[in-house]
Amino acid sequence: MGVANAKKGFKPGQEAIAKKGWLLAHKWLILRRLSQFSILALFIFSPWIAEKTEVWLIKGNLASSLTLDVIPLTDPYVLIQSILAGSWPVFTGVLGALIVAVFYFLVGGRVYCSWVCPINIVTDVAAWLRTKLKIKGGAQIGRNTRFWVLGFTLLLALITGSIAWELINPVSMVFRGLTFGMGFAWGVILAVFLLDFIVSRRAWCGSLCPVGAFYSLLGSQSMMRINAYQREQCDDCMDCFLVCPEQQIIKNPLNGAAKGFHSMITSSQCTNCGRCIDVCTEDVFRFETRIPFKKIPMLNQPSDSEKLTQTQEVVS
Amino acid sequence: MDNKRRKFIGDSLKTAGAVGVGSLVLGLYSGQSRALASQAIRPPGALAEDDFLGACVRCGLCVRDCPWDTLKLAQLFDPVALGTPYFTARKTPCEMCEDIPCVVACPTGALDHSLTDINDSRMGLAVVIDQEGCIAFQGLRCEVCYNVCPVQGKAITIETQTNNRTGMHAKFIPVVHSSDCTGCGKCEQACIVDGESAIKVMPLKLAASGGSPHYRQGWKEKEKAGGKSLVAPDAEHKFNLPEGVEYDYAGEGLIIKDKTKKPEAVSVPQLEQKTKDSPFSENPLDTLNKKGGL
Ligand code: SF4
Ligand code: SF4
Ligand code: SF4
Ligand code: SF4
Numbered sequence A: 001m002g003v004a005n006a007k008k009g010f011k012p013g014q015e016a017i018a019k020k021g022w023l024l025a026h027k028w029l030i031l032r033r034l035s036q037f038s039i040l041a042l043f044i045f046s047p048w049i050a051e052k053t054e055v056w057l058i059k060g061n062l063a064s065s066l067t068l069d070v071i072p073l074t075d076p077y078v079l080i081q082s083i084l085a086g087s088w089p090v091f092t093g094v095l096g097a098l099i100v101a102v103f104y105f106l107v108g109g110r111v112y113c114s115w116v117c118p119i120n121i122v123t124d125v126a127a128w129l130r131t132k133l134k135i136k137g138g139a140q141i142g143r144n145t146r147f148w149v150l151g152f153t154l155l156l157a158l159i160t161g162s163i164a165w166e167l168i169n170p171v172s173m174v175f176r177g178l179t180f181g182m183g184f185a186w187g188v189i190l191a192v193f194l195l196d197f198i199v200s201r202r203a204w205c206g207s208l209c210p211v212g213a214f215y216s217l218l219g220s221q222s223m224m225r226i227n228a229y230q231r232e233q234c235d236d237c238m239d240c241f242l243v244c245p246e247q248q249i250i251k252n253p254l255n256g257a258a259k260g261f262h263s264m265i266t267s268s269q270c271t272n273c274g275r276c277i278d279v280c281t282e283d284v285f286r287f288e289t290r291i292p293f294k295k296i297p298m299l300n301q302p303s304d305s306e307k308l309t310q311t312q313e314v315v316s
Numbered sequence B: 001m002d003n004k005r006r007k008f009i010g011d012s013l014k015t016a017g018a019v020g021v022g023s024l025v026l027g028l029y030s031g032q033s034r035a036l037a038s039q040a041i042r043p044p045g046a047l048a049e050d051d052f053l054g055a056c057v058r059c060g061l062c063v064r065d066c067p068w069d070t071l072k073l074a075q076l077f078d079p080v081a082l083g084t085p086y087f088t089a090r091k092t093p094c095e096m097c098e099d100i101p102c103v104v105a106c107p108t109g110a111l112d113h114s115l116t117d118i119n120d121s122r123m124g125l126a127v128v129i130d131q132e133g134c135i136a137f138q139g140l141r142c143e144v145c146y147n148v149c150p151v152q153g154k155a156i157t158i159e160t161q162t163n164n165r166t167g168m169h170a171k172f173i174p175v176v177h178s179s180d181c182t183g184c185g186k187c188e189q190a191c192i193v194d195g196e197s198a199i200k201v202m203p204l205k206l207a208a209s210g211g212s213p214h215y216r217q218g219w220k221e222k223e224k225a226g227g228k229s230l231v232a233p234d235a236e237h238k239f240n241l242p243e244g245v246e247y248d249y250a251g252e253g254l255i256i257k258d259k260t261k262k263p264e265a266v267s268v269p270q271l272e273q274k275t276k277d278s279p280f281s282e283n284p285l286d287t288l289n290k291k292g293g294l
């Protein structure tokens, strides 16, 4: 596999472009960027549109918003912090959080990451540059660090009685900056970029961000999943592995047939970005639905030692 | 197996430690960011600062619904907790909308939804903070703050003081009353002085003192008690005057009850020896009747 990489000079997706054409080889990426930018644009231009037409498409920001003056949406993570800090939201706040929670519960929690979050664009660019410039190595930050961070942000809200995390949360800072005035939030974008570019690959979204961690928990039973349904066609080009923001989750569903792993990527860390579908020349992957809480059967029982190395939560 | 487990526990502890230290720093920083700069005023109905920082999710819905573009969300390095709404009265005060759209929009309890009458809001308290700068204190007529105040005649009143410079004019001094001032900041915006305003809305915590409940105001107590003093009335001052003559200080002056006796006839032996070039009248009663001293 390493040989294949070396030959291609770290340009994942080249073969896919050659075989499927540029557009198809970027289908999901384009759709994702469209989604991210139109959500941003909607928030940015709504005040302006409202000035001309008196119709508010959407107001607020990702923390809490109101669509068409009717539908409330609230980020459940920030609302939970607020409740832990000792304050009870009004009805619209709770309703908004419920709507958001149900949505991500169904489509996949980290859909927030790859289809909504503005920071994702920054960290994607950093990862792309790293691959292009063949930068390897860097600090080792455990993938589970984000859950510690998540826990501590909740604890801080409880102890300090204020939403302390929001003082430094780059996700909301950047989105709020773009919609309400940037100020020095550019510096935060730069900091996240440098972290991912210099310190370690996918350091922020892959190891540290508690927002992503929260949404991954929320969507751990989601209906929408990537399935490596044609994994027997895989030619081990490793392109999917190179573009995936959570590399560790692909291995077992793709190559674990012999060990009994199901081909569906059930890890809650999958962001449903669909980039693996884009770059695969052999059409191994596709989006599929599953029934929440229904256990995905193993093909056969993995041995104890294999269980320990599993990074996903497939239960036999 | 055992090694793996040991490594796992070790790694977890390291991570927990690192994240814990980070959280500690953030916790301390959040404590510091509680101090709200005094020029930043929260929207109407905002909870006390500590509670507000726990409730507000920094969504900006209040900002969007403010028809006067009064509210702003704090940006990085503003002297206000990041992302929370505030306004700067000197630039754009709160217009005290009757329907209080900012409060209605808030999806959390950060802006208290039980506030339905904008006159009950207490965003801060106006203080004539620079009495040297306020032209009313210099004896000029201004009263601009008084005139723009939406709670006119109640939140600010004009009190007169003697202008000691001219000795014959009054100064028309603006006085703010915490019983009615909402802290909207209209006065601060309108104040005619250059640069910083002479009257400023300050956070209530800063502007309102604890009062002086241990002092009792005799005149008020008297009023409450239906005109009866709580203390024994002062003993009346006795002037050492001849019989049939009384002296009413700050009143009629000398009262001679027995008209047959001439006041001139009163002899004051010590003064009779005074020479003519003394600045004082020879008659001590002249001095006494000259109210207000020599
Ligand atoms: S992990 Fe955090 S920063 Fe990264 S895309 Fe998800 S929410 Fe955004
Ligand atoms: S009362 Fe009106 S002017 Fe004042 S902050 Fe609220 S919406 Fe803005
Ligand atoms: S609407 Fe409420 S929660 Fe949102 S920014 Fe304003 S005060 Fe905070
Ligand atoms: S802040 Fe000024 S204008 Fe507003 S109510 Fe108080 S005294 Fe009146």
Ligand code: SF4
Residues within 6 Å of the ligand: B128, B133, B134, B135, B136, B142, B143, B144, B145, B146, B174, B190, B191, B192, B193, B198, B199
């Ligand atoms: S507007 Fe300013 S200068 Fe004029 S009376 Fe009020 S505080 Fe004084």
